[in-house]
Amino acid sequence: MERFVDLHVHTTASDGTDTPSRVVALAKKLGLGAIAITDHDSIAGVEEAVQAGKDLGVEVIPGIEISADYLGNKAHIVGLFVDHTREDLRPALDWSVYERAMRNEKIVGAMAADGFDISLETLNRLYPDSILGRPHMAEYLMKKGYVSSVKEAFDRYLGEGCPYYRNKERLSMEMAVNAIRHSGGIAVIAHPLQYGYSEMELCCFLQTGKDLGCAALEAYYSEHGPEEQAMLLSMAPQLGLEVSGGSDYHGSRKPHIFLGSGIENGLRIPYSVLESLKSLREN
Ligand code: AMP
Ligand code: ZN
Ligand code: FE
Ligand code: FE
Numbered sequence: 001m002e003r004f005v006d007l008h009v010h011t012t013a014s015d016g017t018d019t020p021s022r023v024v025a026l027a028k029k030l031g032l033g034a035i036a037i038t039d040h041d042s043i044a045g046v047e048e049a050v051q052a053g054k055d056l057g058v059e060v061i062p063g064i065e066i067s068a069d070y071l072g073n074k075a076h077i078v079g080l081f082v083d084h085t086r087e088d089l090r091p092a093l094d095w096s097v098y099e100r101a102m103r104n105e106k107i108v109g110a111m112a113a114d115g116f117d118i119s120l121e122t123l124n125r126l127y128p129d130s131i132l133g134r135p136h137m138a139e140y141l142m143k144k145g146y147v148s149s150v151k152e153a154f155d156r157y158l159g160e161g162c163p164y165y166r167n168k169e170r171l172s173m174e175m176a177v178n179a180i181r182h183s184g185g186i187a188v189i190a191h192p193l194q195y196g197y198s199e200m201e202l203c204c205f206l207q208t209g210k211d212l213g214c215a216a217l218e219a220y221y222s223e224h225g226p227e228e229q230a231m232l233l234s235m236a237p238q239l240g241l242e243v244s245g246g247s248d249y250h251g252s253r254k255p256h257i258f259l260g261s262g263i264e265n266g267l268r269i270p271y272s273v274l275e276s277l278k279s280l281r282e283n
Helices: 020-030 046-056 090-113 120-126 134-143 150-158 173-182 199-212 226-239 271-282
Strands: 005-009 034-037 059-070 073-080 186-189 216-221 242-246
Touching: 005 059, 005 073, 005 242, 005 271, 020 034, 020 046, 034 046, 046 059, 059 090, 059 173, 073 173, 073 199, 073 242, 090 120, 090 134, 090 173, 120 134, 134 150, 173 186, 173 199, 186 199, 186 271, 199 226, 216 226, 216 271, 226 242, 242 271
Parallel strands: 005 034, 034 059, 186 216, 216 242
Antiparallel strands: 059 073, 073 186
């Protein structure tokens, strides 16, 4: 029986709603061949997932998703096979976490000044082990009745161009890729179609990623349609990149995205994709 993988998954260590163990248990239930834990700016969930994987017989790839900067725009870089037991990623992640904390303070401070009942203390108490971000704030605003959905919170308050949006300093793409490679991982350009680029801009972006040392791009992704997937699958070899992919599962915080490839949302990422990525790492 053909096995499928999911190489882009979030847990409670960042802004997913399932603990690392729960994600692994779900992967087991769905019969997935392997999953990669790729939390935003944090490897804190990896060890628990690896242990759960050993207990349940699920292959768990240690990973990370770093928010990097490309010409002033966000560029997410996924790292796969990073060594989470070493400290190589620490400086880059500490820096990102610090910048994120600064931004959180600005957003929450501005909202509180305008009379919203919100504070960092409350958010930290509600989400003690998470890398706090806008999704947590959005959920809190919904629970308090300010908005009726996470989407509304982003549309009215937190999204780009909204009154409480604040920019955040990001690592350069080069620094993100280097940090991943120094920790033994391979760098993957995440969801290349999420940045709103024209075809020409997309080519430049992917070429830059390749030049900086990225090994692959995410051709398989839960928000890609069949034509988009086909386009990226054909672009990758032209650029000398391998392909990777994953769902970007966030649990109930993004209820339209399901864990795994091929169950409810029709995304199917064959195990051979992971095998090709593994052989890159060994070369
Ligand atoms: P942050 O890391 O704080 O910048 O928040 C980024 C997270 O917010 C990512 O997981 C995004 O997918 C999520 N996000 C961004 N815009 C929206 C939106 N309009 N609705 C729901 N989630 C969003
Ligand atoms: Zn996220
Ligand atoms: Fe992302
Ligand atoms: Fe993600």
